[in-house]
Amino acid sequence: MGNDPAIRVRDLGKRYRIGQIAPYKTLRDAIAHAVFSRFRRTGSNPAGRAGAPSSPGSKDYIWALRNVSFEVQHGDAVGVIGPNGAGKSTLLKVLSRITEPTEGWAQIRGRVSSLLEVGTGFHHELTGRENIFLNGAILGMTRAEIERKFEDIVKFAEIEKFIDTPVKWYSDGMRVRLGFAVAAHLEPEILIVDEVLAVGDAAFQRKCLGKMEGVASEGRTVIFVSHNMAAIQNLCTVAYGLDHGRIFATGNVNDVITQYLENYDRLPIVPLGDRTDRRGTGKVRLTGVSISGAMSSSDTIVCGSPVTFGIAYEAAQRFREVDMSVFFYDQYGTCVLVAASDILGKTFAEIKERGKFFCRFDKFPMLPGTYRLALDCSVKGVAADFIKDAVTIHVVEGDYYGSGKLPPKGWGHVAASHDWDLETDSGPPAA
Amino acid sequence: MATEFPSEHVVTIRPTRGWVPVNLRELWAYRELLYFLVWRDVKVRYKQTVLGVIWVVIQPLFMALVFTFIFGQLKGISVPGVSFVLFAFTALLPWNLFTRGLSEGSTSLVANERLVTKVYFPRLLLPASAVAAGLVDFTIGLGVLATLMLYFRVVPTIAILAFPFFVFAVILAAMGIAFLLSAVDARYRDVRYTLPFLTLLWLFATPIFYPLSLVDEGWRWLYALNPMVGVTEGFRWAMLGGAYTLDPALTAVSLAVAAGIFVAGLFYFTRTERRFADTV
Numbered sequence: 001m002g003n004d005p006a007i008r009v010r011d012l013g014k015r016y017r018i019g020q021i022a023p024y025k026t027l028r029d030a031i032a033h034a035v036f037s038r039f040r041r042t043g044s045n046p047a048g049r050a051g052a053p054s055s056p057g058s059k060d061y062i063w064a065l066r067n068v069s070f071e072v073q074h075g076d077a078v079g080v081i082g083p084n085g086a087g088k089s090t091l092l093k094v095l096s097r098i099t100e101p102t103e104g105w106a107q108i109r110g111r112v113s114s115l116l117e118v119g120t121g122f123h124h125e126l127t128g129r130e131n132i133f134l135n136g137a138i139l140g141m142t143r144a145e146i147e148r149k150f151e152d153i154v155k156f157a158e159i160e161k162f163i164d165t166p167v168k169w170y171s172d173g174m175r176v177r178l179g180f181a182v183a184a185h186l187e188p189e190i191l192i193v194d195e196v197l198a199v200g201d202a203a204f205q206r207k208c209l210g211k212m213e214g215v216a217s218e219g220r221t222v223i224f225v226s227h228n229m230a231a232i233q234n235l236c237t238v239a240y241g242l243d244h245g246r247i248f249a250t251g252n253v254n255d256v257i258t259q260y261l262e263n264y265d266r267l268p269i270v271p272l273g274d275r276t277d278r279r280g281t282g283k284v285r286l287t288g289v290s291i292s293g294a295m296s297s298s299d300t301i302v303c304g305s306p307v308t309f310g311i312a313y314e315a316a317q318r319f320r321e322v323d324m325s326v327f328f329y330d331q332y333g334t335c336v337l338v339a340a341s342d343i344l345g346k347t348f349a350e351i352k353e354r355g356k357f358f359c360r361f362d363k364f365p366m367l368p369g370t371y372r373l374a375l376d377c378s379v380k381g382v383a384a385d386f387i388k389d390a391v392t393i394h395v396v397e398g399d400y401y402g403s404g405k406l407p408p409k410g411w412g413h414v415a416a417s418h419d420w421d422l423e424t425d426s427g428p429p430a431a
Numbered sequence: 432m433a434t435e436f437p438s439e440h441v442v443t444i445r446p447t448r449g450w451v452p453v454n455l456r457e458l459w460a461y462r463e464l465l466y467f468l469v470w471r472d473v474k475v476r477y478k479q480t481v482l483g484v485i486w487v488v489i490q491p492l493f494m495a496l497v498f499t500f501i502f503g504q505l506k507g508i509s510v511p512g513v514s515f516v517l518f519a520f521t522a523l524l525p526w527n528l529f530t531r532g533l534s535e536g537s538t539s540l541v542a543n544e545r546l547v548t549k550v551y552f553p554r555l556l557l558p559a560s561a562v563a564a565g566l567v568d569f570t571i572g573l574g575v576l577a578t579l580m581l582y583f584r585v586v587p588t589i590a591i592l593a594f595p596f597f598v599f600a601v602i603l604a605a606m607g608i609a610f611l612l613s614a615v616d617a618r619y620r621d622v623r624y625t626l627p628f629l630t631l632l633w634l635f636a637t638p639i640f641y642p643l644s645l646v647d648e649g650w651r652w653l654y655a656l657n658p659m660v661g662v663t664e665g666f667r668w669a670m671l672g673g674a675y676t677l678d679p680a681l682t683a684v685s686l687a688v689a690a691g692i693f694v695a696g697l698f699y700f701t702r703t704e705r706r707f708a709d710t711v
Contacts, residue, residue: 016709097444097551099708105445112442120549123471125478130471137467138550189440
């Protein structure tokens with residue numbers, strides 16, 4: 001096999017016409033377009049060739065991918081991270097041969113399976129058994145292969161009892177389990193996986209991740225897109241950061257993730273200016289909250305990742321001795337954590353008329369769940385502005401402890417760094 | 432575990448332009464998927480119906496009876512040799528195979544949009560399997576035809592051996608049009624609204640409920656450009672025996688057109704295939 005990489009990509013680009021989703025859905029429009037564009041062409045550029053990128057930078061086009069080059073060695077597990085709309089899915093679609101690139105090329109050595117969606121091609125009228133065969137064939141398995149793995153697939157999906165029930169009666173969870181179970185039993189040399197682990201319950205997600213780790217450790221090549229940073233950290237040996245269709249970072253997984261978190265994925269500000277349900281003297285007015293850090297979506301934070309809350313304010317004048325606190329409430333309204341400047345001994349000596357408080361967590365300690373935040377600003381110990389339920393955050397699983405594990409749901413709300421040691425008596429055992 | 436990676440499995444992905452050859456080797460590699468897609472269509476077709484597969488028998492039989500009632504009463508129309516029901520039913524068999532393939536095949540890319548945008552496989556399999564799935568209904572219809580022939584005591588001649596050849600021609604024509612229209616449908620949904628008219632016009636242009644003799648001899652060459660003309664006549668000749676003869680020139684024209692449509696559809700499909708996932 002030599003030293004040829006599993007995947008070699010050079011200057012890959014994919015251009016979409018803006019509004020390609022619904023370009024001209026009727027022939028009439030297309031004919032009109034054809035006529036007019038012909039006029040334009042004969043007018044300005046008689047030699048103009050259709051299909052040639054007449055003006056690649058023009059407004060009508062958008063490059064979902066541009067100048068993307070990289071190599072993936074056999075056995076590498078590559079994580080692709082980037083904000084929504086960065087071109088991650090387009091990259092996977094081009095590598096899976098679902099859509100053609102506009103320029104550049106890619107060479108792939110080995111049998112590829114791509115899993116861009118769980119349960120593609122399931123027919124809701126067919127039974128679980130029938131769908132296993134259909135889905136397996138669609139994903140590229142032979143009938144003999146499916147028959148051989150059938151028992152394992154059913155067991156993995158945990159749907160033994162419902163195998164002869166039409167899939168339309170399945171719950172969403174069952175459908176996802178079945179879909180992943182089929183895909184998990186593919187034996188490709190190269191596995192391309194889009195964000196498919198976002199579905200299903202946490203326990204099954206863990207099982208899927210375990211299966212994928214197995215695939216990676218068997219020396220297969222994996223390309224994996226996920227918003228789950230912990231999953232990428234656990235699974236991948238290399239990471240690419242992608243944004244605006246270009247690769248901005250390559251290499252060590254942790255470095256790329258850090259770079260990504262620093263530069264991208266900032267949350268739009270939650271405005272608070274219009275809130276009337278506030279208490280306090282009103283000397284200071286909190287106007288908005290922004291959260292930046294390892295977000296898998298705009299209000300979802302990954303446990304154990306660095307997170308910064310930015311709290312914007314306006315004040316009538318300069319004030320001295322100002323404190324800012326963030327209260328975290330669980331779903332029952334119990335306060336489970338307070339981050340307060342005065343408790344840290346970080347009372348702000350003086351604030352100007354306008355500015356922003358920052359509250360930074362190196363490792364966000366809240367365990368997975370939904371929390372409501374209250375904000376409290378006080379001047380010289382007197383409440384100036386207090387807003388309850390200022391913002392709601394969702395925390396998802398992450399690798400707080402570096403062990404890949406978190407306590408099960410219901411075992412507390414907050415993670416805290418700690419350590420374990422063992423001390424044994426050094427003398428000989430008593431006879 | 433050290434896995435050996437066969438380096439012979441190399442795929443190069445790059446932009447293509449213009450006409451692209453049909454990748455026969457790949458189609459062959461995916462033959463099992465064709466089977467499963469046909470199997471799915473057949474399985475799903477009559478789910479959640481009370482009569483189920485009986486519909487396959489009822490539909491053409493009912494159609495033949497209705498038209499017998501209408502056309503059979505017209506004095507001007509006389510059909511050679513056999514009862515009008517048999518005359519009509521024999522032609523409806525390939526016709527239903529054809530039109531079903533047309534309608535299912537032409538909308539197959541859009542109907543399977545999830546597959547097209549999420550998985551790679553030769554897209555030709557979608558219209559091809561939609562057309563091929565009609566063969567199951569067709570086979571059941573053949574059983575009905577055999578029963579009718581027994582009832583009317585019609586004995587086929589040696590010409591029956593030519594019958595698979597005409598089935599093949601129907602498939603060629605239906606697939607060719609399905610390739611063409613499904614590729615257009617992936618971009619312009621106008622296709623599905625045009626189909627009913629197209630099918631209706633085509634029905635009138637095919638000697639199903641009237642004999643070929645109604646068409647002026649001078650115009651038959653033009654008429655034969657409709658591949659279903661040659662197929663319909665061929666079917667009657669193959670199944671109904673002595674009363675029918677085959678016009679070799681007319682048959683040749685129809686079959687050549689069927690083959691031409693197939694090739695044209697195939698090339699148009701593979702040429703536009705690269706756009707499907709982006710436009711469907």
